[in-house]
Amino acid sequence: MESLKKIRVVVSILFFLLLTFLFLDVGAILPALVSNILASVQVVPSLTKTLRLLTFTSLGLLVVLLLTLGFGRVYCSSICPLGTLQDIVIRIARRNRKRRWFRYKKAPFLLHYSLLAVTAVAFVGGSVLLLNLLEPFSNYGRVLTTLVHPVIVLANNAIAFVFERFGLYSVPTLSVRFVNAGAFLFPVVFLVVVIYLSYNYGRLFCNSLCPAGALLGLLSRVSLFRIVIDEETCTECKLCEKVCKARCIEADTKRLDFSACVSCFNCIDVCPSVGLKYESWWKEKAAPAVEVDQGRRTFMNAALASAMGAALPRMVSNDSLATRTPSFDESRRNPIVPPGAVSVEHFSSYCTACHLCVSVCPAQVLYPSFLEYGVAGVFQPKMDYSNGSCTYECNLCTQICPSGAILPVDVPDKKLIQIGKAAFVKEDCIVITKKKDCGACAEHCPTKAVKMVPYENKLMLPELNNDICVGCGSCEHPCPTTPRKAIYVVANPVHLVAKKPPVQKLEEKVEQKEEFPF
Amino acid sequence: MDRRMFFKKGIGATILAGSYLALGSRESLFAWGPQPRPALPFDLVAVRGGEPEVMFRKGIEALGGIKAFVKKGQRVVIKPNMGWDVPPERGGNTNPKLMVEIVKQCLDAGAKEVYVFDHTCDDWRRCYRNSGIESAVKDAGAKVAPAHTEGYYHDVTVPAGKVLKRAKEHELVLESDVFFNVPILKNHGSARLTASLKNLMGDVWDRRFWHGNDLHQCIADFGTYRKPTLNIVDAYYVMKRNGPRGVSVEDVVTVKAQLMSADMVAVDTASAKLFGIDPMDVPHIQMAADQKVGRMDLENLNIKRIAI
Numbered sequence: 125m126e127s128l129k130k131i132r133v134v135v136s137i138l139f140f141l142l143l144t145f146l147f148l149d150v151g152a153i154l155p156a157l158v159s160n161i162l163a164s165v166q167v168v169p170s171l172t173k174t175l176r177l178l179t180f181t182s183l184g185l186l187v188v189l190l191l192t193l194g195f196g197r198v199y200c201s202s203i204c205p206l207g208t209l210q211d212i213v214i215r216i217a218r219r220n221r222k223r224r225w226f227r228y229k230k231a232p233f234l235l236h237y238s239l240l241a242v243t244a245v246a247f248v249g250g251s252v253l254l255l256n257l258l259e260p261f262s263n264y265g266r267v268l269t270t271l272v273h274p275v276i277v278l279a280n281n282a283i284a285f286v287f288e289r290f291g292l293y294s295v296p297t298l299s300v301r302f303v304n305a306g307a308f309l310f311p312v313v314f315l316v317v318v319i320y321l322s323y324n325y326g327r328l329f330c331n332s333l334c335p336a337g338a339l340l341g342l343l344s345r346v347s348l349f350r351i352v353i354d355e356e357t358c359t360e361c362k363l364c365e366k367v368c369k370a371r372c373i374e375a376d377t378k379r380l381d382f383s384a385c386v387s388c389f390n391c392i393d394v395c396p397s398v399g400l401k402y403e404s405w406w407k408e409k410a411a412p413a414v415e416v417d418q419g420r421r422t423f424m425n426a427a428l429a430s431a432m433g434a435a436l437p438r439m440v441s442n443d444s445l446a447t448r449t450p451s452f453d454e455s456r457r458n459p460i461v462p463p464g465a466v467s468v469e470h471f472s473s474y475c476t477a478c479h480l481c482v483s484v485c486p487a488q489v490l491y492p493s494f495l496e497y498g499v500a501g502v503f504q505p506k507m508d509y510s511n512g513s514c515t516y517e518c519n520l521c522t523q524i525c526p527s528g529a530i531l532p533v534d535v536p537d538k539k540l541i542q543i544g545k546a547a548f549v550k551e552d553c554i555v556i557t558k559k560k561d562c563g564a565c566a567e568h569c570p571t572k573a574v575k576m577v578p579y580e581n582k583l584m585l586p587e588l589n590n591d592i593c594v595g596c597g598s599c600e601h602p603c604p605t606t607p608r609k610a611i612y613v614v615a616n617p618v619h620l621v622a623k624k625p626p627v628q629k630l631e632e633k634v635e636q637k638e639e640f641p642f
Numbered sequence: 643m644d645r646r647m648f649f650k651k652g653i654g655a656t657i658l659a660g661s662y663l664a665l666g667s668r669e670s671l672f673a674w675g676p677q678p679r680p681a682l683p684f685d686l687v688a689v690r691g692g693e694p695e696v697m698f699r700k701g702i703e704a705l706g707g708i709k710a711f712v713k714k715g716q717r718v719v720i721k722p723n724m725g726w727d728v729p730p731e732r733g734g735n736t737n738p739k740l741m742v743e744i745v746k747q748c749l750d751a752g753a754k755e756v757y758v759f760d761h762t763c764d765d766w767r768r769c770y771r772n773s774g775i776e777s778a779v780k781d782a783g784a785k786v787a788p789a790h791t792e793g794y795y796h797d798v799t800v801p802a803g804k805v806l807k808r809a810k811e812h813e814l815v816l817e818s819d820v821f822f823n824v825p826i827l828k829n830h831g832s833a834r835l836t837a838s839l840k841n842l843m844g845d846v847w848d849r850r851f852w853h854g855n856d857l858h859q860c861i862a863d864f865g866t867y868r869k870p871t872l873n874i875v876d877a878y879y880v881m882k883r884n885g886p887r888g889v890s891v892e893d894v895v896t897v898k899a900q901l902m903s904a905d906m907v908a909v910d911t912a913s914a915k916l917f918g919i920d921p922m923d924v925p926h927i928q929m930a931a932d933q934k935v936g937r938m939d940l941e942n943l944n945i946k947r948i949a950i
Contacts, residue, residue, distance in 0.1 A: 152767075281793075288794075288813075291755065293787035297794070486765045515765045517727055517772075554854055561925070563832020564853040568763055572884050576831035582923075584832055602763075604854030625889045630882055639690050640947045642915045642940045 128402065129393035132202055140208040143261075147268035147483045148276050150298055156523060163480060163526035165203050166261040167336040172252070172474050173528030189343065196344040196351070200330055200337055200386040206260035207330060207386065210322035214369050217323045225366035228374040231331040231384040240338035250473045253500045258333050261526075262478035263318075266311045266503065269479040270492065274300045301482070301511075304494035307503055326369035331384045341383040351385060351392065351402050353378040358399035364391035458615035459496045459506035460595065462514070463541040464522035464530040467618040468497070475529035477503035481521035487512035489597065490521060504529075507543070509597030509613060514543075516570035516596060542622040544595030544613040546574060548588050552610035555585045565599035565611045571625040574599045574611065586611065591623045679871070679904065680710045685943040686903040686912055692950035694878045695743035697900040701874075702747065704946045705902065711871055714752030716819035719759075720744055720784070721870075723825045723841050724773040726887050727764035733879035733894040734887055735773035736826045740876050740900070744822060745782040757814050759787040761844045763887075766790040787814055795847035802933060803863035805856050810847035815868075823870035823906070827877040827913050829885030829893075832857055834924045836886055837913040838873035838906040839865050839935075862929035865906055869935075873909045875901040877916055907936025908943055915940075 139162070146154055146162050164170055164184025174182050191198050200207045218224055243254040256262060277298045284295040321328045330337040344350070353364070355378060362375035368391055372384035380391075380400075392400050458468055462481065465471035482490050482505050491508040493501070507514060522533040533541065546565075554562040565586050566574045573593035579585035586599075600612045687704050689697040702708050712718055722736035730738055741758065748756045758779050762769040766788065770776040776786050788794065795810035815821055825841030832853075833840050839861050843849055852860035877899040884893045899916055903909035907930050914921040921927050921938060931938045 285793075293757075293759075293785060296788035297791040299791060486767060512765075515727065515768065517768065518765070558854075558856070560856040560858075561832045562853045562857055563830075564850070566831040567886055570887060570889075572889050582925075602850060602853065604850040606854075627890045627892050629892060630895060639949055640688050640916075641918075642688075642912045642945070 128389040132198075132387070132389050135202040136208045136211065139203050140205050143205040143264070144268060147265050147480065148273060149483070150273075150276060150280065152484070152486065159484075159524055163524060165199075166478075166526055167199055167204075167340065168255055168259040169261060169476055169478060169526035169528075171339075172247070172255070172476065173526060176474055176528035177531075192340050192343045193347050195349045196347050196382060196385055196387040197337070197340045198387045199340055200327070201388045204260050204336065205264040206318065206334075207327070209264065210318060210327055210329065211369070211388070213319050213322040214326055226326050226368055226371050228365050228368075228376075229325075229371045231370075231372065231381065236332050236338045236341070239333065240335055243335045250469075251500045252473060252476055253502065255335060256475075256477045256501075256503060258335055259476050259478075260330075260334055260336055262476040263311070263314050265478035265480055265483075266492070267315050269301070269483050270303060270308055270311045271315070273483070299488060301488060301491065303492045306494040307492045310503065326371050327386055328371075330386060331370060331372075337386075344385070344387075345383045347382070349402055349404055350382040351380055351387075351389075351400055353380055354399055354401050357397050359397050361396060361399075363394045363396065364400055367391060367394045458617055459493060460509075460544050460597075460613060460615040461619075462490060462505075462507060462521050462530055463519070463538045463543055463594075463619070464525070464533040465543075465619070466531065468615065469617070471529050472497045472501040472504055473529075474527050475501070475504040476527050477505070478526065479503075479505060480524050480526065481505055481530060484520045484524050486518060486520065487515050489514050507597065507613075509600040511601075513568065513597035513601040514595075516594075516598075539594065540622050540624065542594050542616055542620040544593075544615045545590045546588055546593050546595070546599050546611055547614050548574075548586060548611045549608070550585075550610075552605050552608055553586065554605060554610070555579060555583055557605075559583065562604065564602040564604060568598035568602050570594075570596065570598060571622070573622075573625075592625045594622050680706065682706065682710070682904060683944075684946040685905060685937075686901065686908050686940070687946045687948065688899065688901050688912060688916075689948045689950065690897075690899045692898065694737040694740035694876060694900065696950065697878075697898075697948075698740055698743045698747075698874065700948050700950065701900055701902045704948060705872075708747040708751045711822075712748050712751040712753050712820050715754045716752075717817060718748045718753045718756045718820040718822065719814045719818035720748075720756065720779075720822045720824055721815070721841065721845060722758065722760060722773075722775060723836065723844065724760045724769050724775045725763040725844055727768040727772050728888065729772055730774050731879065731891055731894065732888050733826065733828055733881040733891075735769070735775065736824050737876050737878050738774040738778040740824065740874070740878070741775050742778045742782045744824065744874070745779050745784040748820075749783050753820070756784040757787050757818075758784050759789045759812060759814055761789040761812065761846070761849075789844075792847050798867065800863055800867045802866035804859055804933075806852065806860040806863035809864060809867070811867075812845050812847075815845050821868070821870045823873045825873075825875055826879070826881075827875050827897075827901075827917060828881035828888075829883050829917075831885060833861065833886075833926060835910070835914055835917060835919065835927075837875050837910040838870070839910050839926055839930055842870075858925040858929055861926040862933055862935065865926075865930040865935040866933050869904065869906065872902060872904055873906055875909055875913050877901065877913065880917065882917075905936035905943075907931045907938055908940065911938045911940055912945075 164182050165188050170182040170185035188199050277300045281297050284297045287295050318329055365373045365375035370384050370386045372381040461468050461471040489512045490505045493506045497504050519535050519538045522530050563576050566576045571592045573589050574586050576584035577587045595613045597613050600609050603609045603611050682705050687701045689701045724735040726734035728734040745756050798811045800806050823838050825837050828836045830836045842864055877897050879894050880897045881888045881893050901909050901912050910927045911921040914924055
């Protein structure tokens with residue numbers, strides 16, 4: 125029994141380090157299997173993915189739910205990276221003598237479950253906004269990708285700089301992702317709030333705001349093993365209450381609210397007798413029923429959520445291939461969502477904005493947005509071709525996405541998903557404006573949907589064949605025209621299937637007429 | 643150390659580092675000027691009919707062997723074309739077998755270091771890996787350097803340039819004693835043809851300027867900046883259409899040829915003929931010839947032809 129806490133500490137540190145590394149893996153060295161396991165045990169994204177696919181594709185979720193039904197909220201204590209981050213803060217707080225002990229405080233159930241209800245109703249109604257803002261894994265991911273990643277980049281580049289002086293090129297330099305101020309500020313505020321709450325009130329976040337905590341709390345009410353205070357052996361030292369960071373032990377009445385317990389096992393570890401037991405529920409009396417008085421509130425919340433869904437539409441306009449006037453505003457375009465995201469609607473309804481795709485994208489073309497999807501889709505990533513273009517042979521984001529917003533796609537299929545179409549404004553093209561050859565667009569196009577064809581004065585002019593365009597942005601990114609790109613990708617609000625690039629045999633397979641034609 | 647001391651030292655270090663950075667435009671820091679060039683027995687060597695490494699051995703032998711170019715203790719930089727995320731048989735990147743042979747010969751000749759890099763078009767890690775060049779030349783003893791961020795490039799002036807007056811050149815080229823330019827011959831949608839002149843576009847940072855300001859003139863201009871020690875044009879697999887990236891192996895023919903010359907214009911003229919187009923239809927070759935980068939009159943050059 126005493127080793128439970130040790131196991132919890134070891135497992136949580138392992139998960140914490142690996143998950144942190146997952147988001148900051150700038151060298152892409154973590155094997156795909158490990159990344160997938162780490163992501164699949166994250167409750168909220170795994171749940172949305174499972175609901176999306178309507179099959180139990182996520183073995184990780186099943187494992188976590190079974191663990192909870194068996195042993196309580198072990199996810200909260202051992203797997204959730206935000207949980208471990210709070211534990212670190214709590215440990216620091218407890219070292220400071222003033223905050224040495226906790227006292228029982230009834231968890232704000234009403235708030236917590238109302239929030240869960242609203243979140244669930246909103247999700248069913250197609251809005252992931254609340255999940256996005258409150259979900260622990262995604263928030264932790266955003267904190268790392270937005271706040272810590274730049275630090276890693278700077279440190280890496282400092283090392284690379286020094287190495288370079290000695291002619292060593294083994295450490296490649298990295299680029300910082302510059303995000304919108306709003307996308308930068310939210311993780312800062314979130315982090316400050318979580319640190320403040322945990323420093324002063326233990327795991328209050330997990331028992332008041334966290335949707336994963338609420339959901340698992342519901343399950344842990346009926347879990348097989350739970351911690352109970354043994355009336356006979358308890359010496360009433362109240363040490364358990366003092367170390368309980370979930371503040372769910374009321375030592376005076378010898379009650380322990382297991383739905384708020386995060387299964388950290390600190391109480392069992394500290395108990396001088398065997399006053400606390402972790403045992404199967406059929407040994408104890410049936411747990412007192414929790415008074416549920418939320419009918420009206422839930423109804424109100426449902427109404428609120430529907431209102432929210434209507435008030436915060438995602439930005440999907442239907443003029444997908446609107447011709448651009450000189451006053452064309454780049455920001456008016458629909459956001460381009462990555463292959464596997466099915467449609468802007470689908471992507472925005474499932475993405476909890478954990479930014480795992482942002483951190484694995486080798487081209488750094490997946491970028492955190494701010495309000496490009498509307499308020500409801502705040503922080504969800506989008507394709508940004510000013511940074512690069514979508515690597516034709518790459519499907520990493522489709523493999524890593526834990527929430528089902530980007531569905532898994534194999535590379536051959538991915539190469540036929542048309543996420544947008546190229547639009548060419550001849551009047552802006554260098555070949556027309558300067559009467560000089562350019563061809564940067566056609567050069568980079570992987571399917572030759574943009575091709576150079578003879579134009580006047582022996583010049584070559586781009587020509588589009590959007591049947592085979594996949595919308596990767598290989599044309600838009602290198603296009604040298606300013607301030608507007610002469611060629612750019614217009615999003616397909618619903619992804620389409622591109623035709624395969626035609627492959628014709630070369631008429632003259634080998635030209636061996638003359639060995640040396642000079 | 644007290645606080646005041648800490649600040650003093652900190653400020654000192656900052657000034658030192660800052661001035662190094664400010665003055666550190668590499669041009670002034672590194673010895674840079676026309677490198678001594680060997681007098682070669684031929685203006686151009688053309689080899690045909692062998693494997694890439696065999697053709698290189700024959701060709702370099704005809705030019706007096708690798709030791710005519712690489713001296714003991716020198717720093718060699720080899721610039722292949724490995725700009726595309728495609729395997730060798732797609733003809734988008736220089737043949738790794740040729741690269742390995744060059745690296746080995748340089749090291750055998752006593753080169754201190756051999757570096758390989760390219761400013762890629764597709765994702766650089768994937769290009770380095772999937773071209774087959776990174777692992778092959780590393781095994782052969784070369785160092786593979788990155789070139790994907792601006793920090794690796796330093797301002798240089800192109801005095802003879804008509805349009806391109808300034809460029810940012812990769813530091814390894816600036817620091818090299820011997821510079822081998824090793825392109826693969828292929829079709830190019832806008833440059834018409836990729837060979838030695840075009841391959842140098844992978845040495846510089848801001849290619850967008852070239853595309854936006856008369857591509858052919860910029861390619862020719864950069865040819866005036868620095869002549870590689872030797873240009874080795876890989877024409878083993880030749881991409882005949884859909885260049886420079888290609889769409890499938892159906893774009894590629896197996897020509898099994900290799901051309902070598904210290905003269906970029908001469909080797910590109912011969913490359914165009916080998917490719918099957920009129921060199922006069924490749925504007926940058928003609929512009930470079932006009933700017934005295936090299937000669938297009940192959941009939942007046944001393945050419946060694948080797949059939950295997």
